Each structure stands twice: as structure tokens, then as C-alpha cells.
Amino acid sequence: MWLTSKIKQVLLVLKPGKVTLNYPAESRPVPEGFRGQPAWDHTKCIGCGGCANHCPARTILTRDICPEIRILFYDGARCTYCGRCADVCPEKAIVMSPDFELATGDRNDITQSLELFMLTCQRCGRCYDLEIKNAIDKLDLRGYRYDSLEARTVIRRSTDRFAPDVLGATEAFRRPDRIGG
């Protein structure tokens, strides 16, 4: 009784045969809607910084190295592949590509950086409504931004006009020594 049920178990188990996918040799196509690493299209990006504002892991950094050039840096280390940047982008410049084979020995291999031209207002340097003075709207970080690319950190300071001294101060920024050094 027990023996026949065990024999039936063995026959049942041997029926599927071998189901192992021959993975590194052959790869299957990814499912539709799969969110792999985000990929930027630099011809469509307008440099609004919306992706940087909405990234939950603060992985996308923006830095204005001069009034006309903004560097958008995607440091893929903390990316959670949530797709918020692609959802928010007004120009649909970000696409969640089907890349998932990202293993590497060096953290700098999964970065992407964009160097973008920004148009400047002829009068004030950047199109920005100087009438907004309340703190909440100031939190929106419009204007010039100076995230530190070396320390891969978002620095929540923004100025209305391009300030090279603030840029210099943030170049040497180091994250504070917290747990464990």
C-alpha cells in the first residue's frame, strides 16, 4: 500500500524529464513590460530633472557645471528599477530597457551620464519665476542644482542664478561619517 504509492510518486516525479533552462548558453526573451535598467535618449531629454526629483533611491543626480550645460548622472548602484523616472518624464526620453544582465565587478560600470545643453533666459540666466518665495515651492528645486557626482549624493541646494562658488563648495562634498565609517 505504502509501497505502491511510493512507486507512483517516483513515476509521477520522473514524468517531466529535465526542465532546466540552458541559461548562459541560450537566453529566453524577457516578458513584456519587464523593467530592466533605464535607458536615456539624449536627443529627447530636456533636462528638466523630473526623474531626479522622483527617484526613490536618489540615484539620478543633476549638476550644472555652467549656466549652459547640465550633467544628468544615473548612478545605477541604488536603482530599484521601479520605473518612476520613465513614468514621470515629460518627453518620454527614458525607457526601461530589458537589460538585466548587469553583473560586474566595478560599480562604475552601471552608470549612465548625459551632458545636456540648457537654454538660458537672456535676461536672468535661467527661466525661473522669481516671485515664488514660499518654502514649499522652493523645495521644488527649480533653478540651478549642484548634486555631487563624486560622492554620488543629492544636495538639496539650488540657486536662482548660476553660482560658481556653490559649485566649488559642492565639489568637495563628502557624505557624513555615520554608521561604521
Next chain:
Amino acid sequence: MLAKLARKAFPKSLWLYHCNSGACNGCDIEILNVLTPYYDVERFGIKLVGSPRHADVMLLSGAVTRPTFPLVKRALEAIPAPKLVFGVGSCALGGGCWFDTYNVSGGGATAVPIDYYIPGCPPRPEAIVYGVALALGLVDKKAAPVELKQVEFPIDAQLRTKAWEERNVIYKLLRD
């Protein structure tokens, strides 16, 4: 001679010790998935062992939290040389979403030196198998830094593509 044989046998028989340093268990589940029949990583000779003293590779998952910070270091010391550390998931890479919160020390690299990173949240089992195959030398690395520069203003690019379209695409006008 025995040392040479042992060195040759090392990449063909890696034993993994899985260390969860405060992860949400997403990466842990994907690591267990890798041992299931579909992605079977045991065909490379890799086994999951329970004790760090038997292991060669430490699979670190999770952003290293304050209580687990010294424990991860001790677990690494308990692994006999030669050893490797793989950081699995975006929490082990840089702390994930929680890299600057009060209890997290910012990723695996602050506690132990990591040899290979496997990004993902959580990484697909195929991505983990790819990372392991990369460490064993079976495949080539696919990730590389990308630098994109705009060489013309976006408005000029748009005008250029519109002009090309008007020259080359035949617009059918529906009258009537």
C-alpha cells in the same frame, strides 16, 4: 601538485553561504529560486551550505543595518581563504532606497570588500546565474558605463527630423 589541482578545482565547485544582512527577503527568495530546477545552478557544481566554515563565497543580500554590521564582518572572517563576496541586489550595492536612513550603513561595501555586484531589485534568477557565470569566467561582461552628449540643441534636432520627414514620407491627403 595537489595545490595546483586544488586551484583548478576551485571554480568548478563553489559553495555559497547566504548572509542576509537586513534584506526584505526579495533577493533571498531569488537566490533560492536559483537552486530550483528551472535555473539549476548545481550543474556548475555550486551548492548552498549552512555554515560559513564550509563555504567559499558569501552571498550578501540586504543593506547592512546597524545590528548586522559586525556580524557580517565576523561571518566573512569565518570563511576560510580563498574566498569571494558577491553582493546581490541594489541594497547590497549601495543601500537601495535606504542608503541614508538612520539604521543602514550604506550597502555591503562598507562592511566587507565585495568582489562582484549583481544589481537588481530583486535580480532575476537569470541575472544571478549570469553573475555567477561571469565570476567563473564563462561569459563576458555586458555592463559598461554610458556617456551621452547632446551635440545640438533639442529644438534643432526636432526641426531636422521634421524636415527629413517632409522630404521622405509621403503624406496622403484625404479630400472630401
Next chain:
Amino acid sequence: MRALIYVSPLINAAVFLLLAPLFEGVLRKLAAKIQSRQGPPLIQPYRDLLKLLGKQNLNSAGTWPFKLAPLGAFAAVLVVVVLIPFGGRLGVFAGRLDVIVVVYLLTLGGVAVLMGALASRNTFALIGASREMVTMIMVEPVLAVTLILGAVKLRSLGLAAAMPGAAGAKFTLSTGLMLAVYLLALQAFVARQPFDIAEAEVELLEGPFIEYSGPNYALFKYAMMLKQMFYAWLFVSVFLPWIRTGIYPADIVLQLAAMLVVFLLIGLVGSTNPRLRIDQAVRYYAVLIVLSLAAVALAVKGW
């Protein structure tokens, strides 16, 4: 040939040492096939052992029993392998040692594992050691009775009791009963599911061997592999006496083939059964011990 009795223990040792990892590989591949996956190549345990020999030997407990235990276990099982009449040919020790020594040496191997586990200063090892002790206590009577059955039939405790059929004893009712008992007890001898309680992988993090690394662990694993092969050989030799041709090399090959079939059975039962708790296992074994004592009683009566 008189010289053969001096050479056959060495042949025993060579064959067992070379082929033990291959049989373990067969077990792992069979487990993989039952789980519908590809599984490691057959020579994987060779690579495992070589890799373990190349690792740093962390002496985490620092005491001499810790260092000595793997050597003790490996040496005990190796001596048993050298003594047994593999291929139906008794070695040079046959006139001088008997089956009690075999049982003693196997127990010594188990005690060496216990010594190593208790010297590890680790709680998991302690629990593993206590379960291993219980397993040893319950397994030993069945092993002893298997050998004593042959001794009762041949009226001597010599090493030929390990191959009673070849030495002239008949296959009677008691042998048949003991065959069934041995098959039911085989899984605990080789420490596989449902009886791998001591080395419960997920529950106890490898039990008694938790603190061993590198070459020490390789010796323990090798000792376990040799023990597996020994128990499979014991089944073939005691209960399948018609598998012999009289020619020494052919006998060796035939016995190895029969051992392979026994290993397939071990693998099949091992992969399709869950692990028992220690008290359930003891209850199961109590029945087997009573049956084996009944088999000895029948043998003494002459049946």
C-alpha cells in the same frame, strides 16, 4: 596464489578510495534527476574534495580533539575497508581478526565524529552530536546482528561471517528476514533521508561538522563516502551470495555493479522521503531491532 592475500587488502583500499566519490556523484545525480533538473556532473565530489583540500585550515576550536577527530574517523573507516573480504577473497588479516573488530571500528569512527562535534564548542554541533549518538545507538544492533547471523551459520566469528554465502552457509528463512530488515535499515546506515537526522542540513546547519573547514571537512566527507560504500558492499556480500564467479577480478566488477544498484535504491528512497524526527526514528528502529533478534533466534534454531 598465496601472495594474493597480502595484496588484496591494498586492492580493497585502492578500489574503495578511488570509487567512493563516484558513487556519491551517482547519488547526487539521481537526486537531481528525480527533481527534474540537470544536476552536477558525476565527478563533482572529486572536485569538491580537491577544493576542500586547498582551503585554509581554520582551527576554530583550538583543542587537540578537534584536530584529531577527522583523522580518527577516516582512519577507522579505512581500516574497516582494508579488513573486509571484497571480491570474495579474504585478506591476510582473516586468521587474526574477526567481525567484532569491524563493529568496533565502525563505532570508533562514530565516536570520532562525536568527539569532533563536542570539541567544536558550538551549540548546533552539540545538538547534532546528541542526535548522532542516538542514531548510532539504534543502528548498531542491526549491524551487529547482520554480522552475527553469518557467524552463527558458520559457527565462527571470523571475517568470513561477512560473506556467509560464499563461505558455504545456506540462504535460509533467517537470512531472508534479515535481508528485509537490512533493506529497511539501510537508509540510517548511510545517513540519508529519512534518517539523516544528525546532519540535518537546513535545521541544524550541518550538525556535528559545523565548525570544520577545508582539509578536515574533506576527511570527514571522505569517511562518510567510504562508509556508504561499505554498507552497500555489506548488503551485496551477505545477502546476494550468488553474485560470484570465483575469478577475483570478475568478482570485484560484479560486486561493484551490484553496489551500484544498491546505491540507486538508496538514492531513490532518499530523494522521495522526508526526514523523520529523532523519536519517530527510534520507534521505527525499535521494531527493526526486535525483528533482527528474531532472525538470530531463527538462525540459532537452524532455520
